[in-house]
Amino acid sequence: MIVTFTPNPSLDRTISLDRLQRGQVHRAIALRDDPGGKGVNVSRALAAHGTDTLAVLPVGIEAARTFSALLEEAGVDFTLVDLPGALRTNVTLAEADGTTTKINEPGRESTAADAATMLDALEAPLRGASWVVGCGSLPPGLDGTLYADLVRRAHALGVRVAIDTSGQALSAAIAAAPDLVKPNVHELAEHAGRPLPHLEDVLRAAHEVLDAGVTTVLVSMGAQGAMAVTRDGVSHAIAVASQPRSTVAAGDCLLAGWLHAVAHGAGRDEALATAVRWGTAAVELPGSQVPGPAQSESVTATLSPALDTQLTMTHD
Numbered sequence: 364m365i366v367t368f369t370p371n372p373s374l375d376r377t378i379s380l381d382r383l384q385r386g387q388v389h390r391a392i393a394l395r396d397d398p399g400g401k402g403v404n405v406s407r408a409l410a411a412h413g414t415d416t417l418a419v420l421p422v423g424i425e426a427a428r429t430f431s432a433l434l435e436e437a438g439v440d441f442t443l444v445d446l447p448g449a450l451r452t453n454v455t456l457a458e459a460d461g462t463t464t465k466i467n468e469p470g471r472e473s474t475a476a477d478a479a480t481m482l483d484a485l486e487a488p489l490r491g492a493s494w495v496v497g498c499g500s501l502p503p504g505l506d507g508t509l510y511a512d513l514v515r516r517a518h519a520l521g522v523r524v525a526i527d528t529s530g531q532a533l534s535a536a537i538a539a540a541p542d543l544v545k546p547n548v549h550e551l552a553e554h555a556g557r558p559l560p561h562l563e564d565v566l567r568a569a570h571e572v573l574d575a576g577v578t579t580v581l582v583s584m585g586a587q588g589a590m591a592v593t594r595d596g597v598s599h600a601i602a603v604a605s606q607p608r609s610t611v612a613a614g615d616c617l618l619a620g621w622l623h624a625v626a627h628g629a630g631r632d633e634a635l636a637t638a639v640r641w642g643t644a645a646v647e648l649p650g651s652q653v654p655g656p657a658q659s660e661s662v663t664a665t666l667s668p669a670l671d672t673q674l675t676m677t678h679d
């Protein structure tokens with residue numbers, strides 16, 4: 364069982380427009396709501412591929428009914444922690460040419476007591492878990508110690524931990540030595556404190572993270588694919604999106620694909636190829652939608668040893 368933990372979840376609202384024009388009135392062409400937040404997306408992608416998962420997240424009673432219905436529709440088992448106002452709404456403006464503009468709310472002002480309530484709610488699910496995945500930003504008021512505490516609690520129970528976050532929360536989590544971190548190249552650069560223009564630079568920064576005690580560094584690099592770095596070596600894989608529609612949730616699907624493959628006994632190359640197929644399949648879907656097996660199997664991922672490739676740092 365792969366447990367996901369999303370301390371700052373969101374209702375992901377995708378509003379489709381013909382073309383975004385700053386300062387103008389727009390008429391929405393279509394509207395879609397998905398249950399979101401990075402851990403929720405990981406659970407949705409895993410559930411869509413038949414992998415056992417449980418999403419743990421705070422949602423106040425006022426939003427629990429609507430959000431539960433969306434999670435049920437996505438086939439995701441869940442445990443909601445009752446923290447009023449914990450669910451934010453994140454808006455994606457999706458233009459006809461595939462350009463997406465995202466506006467994320469900050470989330471509920473939270474206290475150390477809220478953090479303790481969330482971690483306590485994980486205690487029972489962790490007892491049946493192989494992995495716990497802590498994902499996304501922290502709500503305002505909490506510092507990076509939430510994920511570091513998660514790492515310590517999970518390791519005390521023999522559960523492996525993956526963390527996908529950014530900024531100070533990522534650096535604090537790395538210091539606690541989780542089993543895997545999934546930064547994108549910009550998040551890794553921020554942690555390293557320097558730009559990472561070439562694959563060799565990404566590799567060097569990933570090695571520094573390994574030196575801190577992390578077992579696997581999975582670096583997502585947008586259209587340049589992803590790199591998986593362990594003490595045994597490095598793999599790089601890439602896939603071309605036939606028709607890119609939305610990169611929202613692509614990183615979450617990449618991580619879900621990796622965990623799914625590892626849970627089925629895959630080694631580094633095979634797990635990375637699966638991860639990249641799931642990530643690129645997500646890019647071919649609109650808004651926050653996640654792929655199922657038909658979509659992820661339709662993508663071809665190529666493993667490449669070309670670590671001297673120049674990266675273009677254009678995606679955010």
Ligand SMILES: Nc1ncnc2c1ncn2[C@@H]1O[C@H](COP(=O)(O)OP(=O)(O)O)[C@@H](O)[C@H]1O
Pocket residue numbers: 546547548582583584585586587588589602603604607610611612613614615617638639640642643646678679
């Ligand atoms: N334009 C793209 N074309 C093909 N694959 C992509 C593209 N953008 C993202 N991906 C795939 O999705 C993965 C995650 O995307 P990325 O944007 O790097 O993550 P994040 O959403 O965490 O920032 C990438 O590693 C890659 O496999």
Ligand SMILES: O=P(O)(O)OC[C@H]1O[C@](O)(COP(=O)(O)O)[C@@H](O)[C@@H]1O
Pocket residue numbers: 371373375398399400401402404453467498499500501610611612613614615616651
């Ligand atoms: O917690 P954050 O960093 O604000 O991100 C939350 C948003 O990220 C998402 O999980 C998508 O993540 P990615 O596009 O990075 O894969 C959305 O579902 C959600 O709206």
